[in-house]
Amino acid sequence: MDKSTKLIKSKSPSVEIVNVKKTNGTQGKLTKSSALTSADRSKSMTTLRKQEAKLSKRSMSDEKLKTPSRPRKIPPVPTDQTPVAQLCPMKSSTTTKSELTSFRTPVKRFFSDHIISQSTPDCFGSVQFETPRGKSDIVVDDEATIYEGENSNLTVGIRIRPMNFKELNDPKILSVVKVKGTDIIVDCESTQHTFHYDHCFVSYTDTSRPTHASQKIVFDGMVLPLVHNAFEGYNVCLFAYGQTGSGKSYSMMGSESITSTLSVPCDDAGIIPRFCYEIFLQAALNNNITTVEISYFEIYNEKIHDLLGNNSNISGSKRAPLKVREHPVLGPHVVDLTQHVVQNYEDLQTWLKVGNSQRATAATGMNEKSSRSHSIFSIILTQEQKDSTMSKSSKLVDTSRRSKINLVDLAGSERLSQTCASGDRLREGVSINKSLLILGKVIASLAESTNNRKRGFVPYRESVLTWLLKESLGGNSKTAMLATVSPSSLHLEETLATLRYACQARSIINRVRINEDPHDKLIRELKAEVLKLRGAREGYERQLGPRRLLDSAETTKDKREVQRKQREIDRLKEQLRKTEEQLSLNQKSRAEKLQVAEMCKNTELNFLRRCGIAIEIDFSKKYSTPCLVNLAADPMLSGTLLYLIPPGIVRIGKRKRQSKPVDILLDGPLVAPLHWLVRSSKKVMRWRCKRKAMQHFPLYFFIFILFYICQLVAARSSVFFSGIAVN
Ligand SMILES: Nc1ncnc2c1ncn2[C@@H]1O[C@H](COP(=O)(O)OP(=O)(O)OP(=O)(O)O)[C@@H](O)[C@H]1O
Structure with a gap:
């Protein structure tokens, strides 16, 4: 449900009075089938494509033919x-x-x-x-x-929601769906239908019922x-x-x-x-x-x-x-x-x-x-x-x-x-x-x-x-x-x-299949090979004592084999070195990515905060920004107004030509040019009413704001509190 957005700022940019808009998104190799050879398959695929093309052509030409002559009888x-x-x-x-x-x-x-x-x-x-x-x-x-x-297999779970208020209050409406283990039984007038699934969950209005499926149960069981x-x-x-x-x-x-x-x-x-x-x-x-x-x-x-x-x-x-x-x-x-x-x-x-x-x-x-x-x-x-x-x-x-x-x-x-x-x-x-x-x-x-x-x-x-x-x-x-x-x-x-x-x-x-990076897979295989070769080399060395492996090879064939293995080891070492380089590069870009994400997050969050959408009121946190949030009986209105109180002096009152400008603007017959003075620091917030007759402040204060600025009809029934973290 859209609510109109209004961003009203007084001269000082430090205090924002916002009426929120809530806007209402194994490797894939080809194998042969016993039934069809690949030649057969490609042939049948070609035939299939031709048939599809023919069909779509036909349906298009059908439409072309029918549209002008009998527009009313065309299937929509x-x-x-x-x-x-x-x-x-x-x-x-x-x-x-x-x-x-x-x-x-x-x-x-x-x-x-x-x-x-x-x-x-x-x-x-x-x-x-x-x-x-x-x-x-x-x-x-x-x-x-x-x-x-x-x-x-695609796994399927069924969740039955509780009857809602309207359904519970209508005697003609009955509950017709039951769960029995992993079966769902639906009562129709004359028959019963039974369906079998992998998971069945039923949630009740009375959450204390032993078979009630809470969010956690659904998650643990199925997800x-x-x-x-x-x-x-x-x-x-x-x-x-x-x-x-x-x-x-x-x-x-x-x-x-x-x-x-x-x-x-x-x-x-x-x-x-x-x-x-x-x-x-x-x-x-x-x-x-x-x-x-x-x-x-x-x-x-x-x-x-x-x-x-x-x-x-x-x-x-x-x-x-x-x-x-x-x-x-x-x-x-x-x-x-x-x-x-x-x-x-x-x-x-x-x-x-x-x-x-x-x-x-x-x-x-x-x-x-x-x-x-x-x-x-x-x-x-x-x-x-x-x-x-x-x-x-x-x-x-x-x-x-x-x-x-x-x-x-x-x-x-x-x-x-x-x-x-x-x-x-x-x-x-x-x-x-x-x-x-x-x-x-x-x-x-x-x-x-x-x-x-x-x-x-x-x-x-x-x-x-x-x-x-x-x-x-x-x-x-x-x-x-x-x-x-x-x-x-x-x-x-x-x-x-x-x-x-x-x-x-x-x-x-x-x-x-498991999605392994093919390059990583290759490296892993190469590493295993390196280990194998190292093992083989050490085995040779142990057998032949401290002499160089190459010297020990007696026949030309042995020498060639040892040289080949040596080359292979060198190549693998080089490959590993490159992988390490690539990896450090990746890790660096990951850190950079994180930095960018953090910046974006803060920008978005600040924007939403200004709109009053992303408000976290955590009273346990020290030194959180003091703010005023409206509470209303209607959940759609509650929390939609946010007043951030900046550190320093905040002046609240009526606009008058000669008087000093105020930070939070009020209007109404009983509001004085400087009605309230708020001094806030990290630890303390002091409110001083400058007009003694108006000590019953918060209610009046917000009723004026709501009536005059935001024009919300429900304002009179609103209750407000100041979410001021004073630590
Ligand atoms: N398992 C449940 N336990 C308690 N309340 C539920 C449960 N399932 C749904 N509800 C309530 O029913 C109402 C409708 O639910 P919800 O908005 O999730 O429906 P939906 O299937 O997403 O509808 P739509 O397709 O129109 O978005 C909500 O008020 C929701 O809180």
């Missing part, structure tokens, strides 16, 4: 502008009109109720099979796949193995999928608290902060040189916005969307995406705050803070291991492992009839449903490829989301999906669709 092409009511197949909805009107989003209807109530996004119906499938026990043979590597995989050098991806309002963002990010301490994740922290915390914890334990680089972006209406880029313009307008390119080595990637090196969990928290403050969210009929974009938080984890085999004092790096971690919070699939969307929200909803539909297609064709044991065409390029997640979905990545569902009978159809979707995803098998 899903575009951002296309109303979903036309895009989706007709299905009935149980939502009543009275239920729809109780939400905050203005209901501006562009379609008749009939059309809206019958619209169901295709993504809910894209999965064909009804019977849930268990994970295939038959592991696909090496010969049946194209790339070498290890097989890795911790992925952290270990990342440290082993595998690429890792986790994405949250589910209907809007089912708990994806809650699971991925958790709820933020302004007063949360930054050194450890709070109880409500979701997968992303916990993942990061765990990375730093493990990095500290394993004593490797670990570098963590992060990036964070969102895909909003098929456009990519950098959430950590330099958006520090006062107007808060976003940078131009970024582009995706396919790189021969890196694969599809976002061009010019900002990456920051982070050193610890506290840094990371700051970046998360920066990123989350930029994300597009809005209130819809289904969720008060609905994510209107897919967000991808990426971590590049590089580990350089110190060599223990060569020499104890040596700081040589033996090998480097690099894994890419993608943590994806998808926007929720939504039934437009339930979200009551119109205008921008409607356009966003269409775009979200469209990209989820393509994700469904990608999952379906990957699952089919796994079942048929050969790779078919996968429509990755049909949406930005699937294109960017190409490697995570069907390539070299250990991938997990957390599907979130609502337990209520109101969302039965969407819940069943999500569960089927998740079932299908579960049959995908990826080929994964």
